[in-house]
Amino acid sequence: MALAVVRDLxxxxxxxxxxxxxxxxxxVLAGFVLARASAGLVDSTIRNDTxxxxxxxxxxxxxxxxxxxxxxxxxxxxxLRDAKPSTRSGRxxxxxxxxxxxxxxHKVELHNLTGRVVECPLDEMNRxxxxxxxxxxxxxxxxxxxxxxxxxxxxxVTCRKFGPAARNCAVARLAADVGLRINExxxxxxxxxxxxxxxxxxxxxxxxxGSRRRGPKPRLVPLINGADRNLRWFIEDVWGHFDADHxxxxxxxxxxxxxxxxxxxxxxxxxxxxxxxxKQPPSTCPPGPGSSPxxxxxxxxxxxxxxxx
Numbered sequence: 001m002a003l004a005v006v007r008d009l010x011x012x013x014x015x016x017x018x019x020x021x022x023x024x025x026x027x028v029l030a031g032f033v034l035a036r037a038s039a040g041l042v043d044s045t046i047r048n049d050t051x052x053x054x055x056x057x058x059x060x061x062x063x064x065x066x067x068x069x070x071x072x073x074x075x076x077x078x079x080l081r082d083a084k085p086s087t088r089s090g091r092x093x094x095x096x097x098x099x100x101x102x103x104x105x106h107k108v109e110l111h112n113l114t115g116r117v118v119e120c121p122l123d124e125m126n127r128x129x130x131x132x133x134x135x136x137x138x139x140x141x142x143x144x145x146x147x148x149x150x151x152x153x154x155x156x157v158t159c160r161k162f163g164p165a166a167r168n169c170a171v172a173r174l175a176a177d178v179g180l181r182i183n184e185x186x187x188x189x190x191x192x193x194x195x196x197x198x199x200x201x202x203x204x205x206x207x208x209x210g211s212r213r214r215g216p217k218p219r220l221v222p223l224i225n226g227a228d229r230n231l232r233w234f235i236e237d238v239w240g241h242f243d244a245d246h247x248x249x250x251x252x253x254x255x256x257x258x259x260x261x262x263x264x265x266x267x268x269x270x271x272x273x274x275x276x277x278x279k280q281p282p283s284t285c286p287p288g289p290g291s292s293p294x295x296x297x298x299x300x301x302x303x304x305x306x307x308x309x
Contacts, residue, residue, distance in 0.1 A: 163241030
């Protein structure tokens with residue numbers, strides 16, 4: 001067996017045109033999106049990552065695989081110097097994941113096309129750090145919570161529209177009692193209230209926050225801490241103010257005054273006045289149109305009977 005000289009075939013290969021590189025860059029980005037989708041990430045997460053990459057690409061003016069640590073120093077050290085820590089860390093995370101994709105899938109191909117060895121421009125020296133300041137959120141005391149809702153009940157007496165104001169109070173009280181998020185509460189249907197489950201009843205939260213950015217995660221939430229009384233009052237005495245059809249499948253638990261194209265009530269949105277606290281000191285619970293002062297907004301009076309929704 002004789003030895004032979006191995007020569008690099010790239011010496012005899014025609015240089016790659018700009019059009020071919022542009023097409024290859026488009027194919028790489030499409031493959032990146034497909035790979036992230038196959039990993040189970042939701043569309044909003046993939047869209048955020050691609051938006052970050054497009055912004056970096058617009059600033060850089062060249063394919064991202066040509067980015068070097070000095071370029072990353074300029075971008076994150078000058079361009080994003082005054083940006084929020086969440087923006088800096090999110091953009092750096094998207095860039096790092098994209099270079100991981102390049103190294104795993106296209107490292108050899110990129111070296112054959114451009115002669116460059118793919119390497120992430122972010123390292124231990126220039127990688128943006130998350131804010132080191134403690135983000136402490138000290139919860140209010142039970143007395144402060146009761147003072148808040150007592151004042152909110154007082155405000156219902158003189159409010160311009162009782163239905164939306166009482167709905168907002170009920171949503172906030174439900175979130176305080178069982179820990180629901182805003183979007184979890186607004187996506188509840190009337191049929192999601194399961195009075196027959198458990199001692200107090202349970203909520204079928206179908207749009208719960210998912211872990212590891214993998215989409216909604218459903219769960220059952222017990223109506224503890226008096227949440228069952230608050231919800232019974234709302235369904236019995238307030239829900240009918242929205243002129244909604246309780247027999248319609250998918251009827252929202254917290255409806256809006258706005259209408260869908262078919263005439264049905266739409267869901268309340270987070271941009272409404274839900275979450276506005278009271279303006280006056282606490283007082284007694286309002287009678288309201290068709291409401292019961294003894295069961296409003298989580299007071300300790302015994303609830304009235306109601307059939308399962």
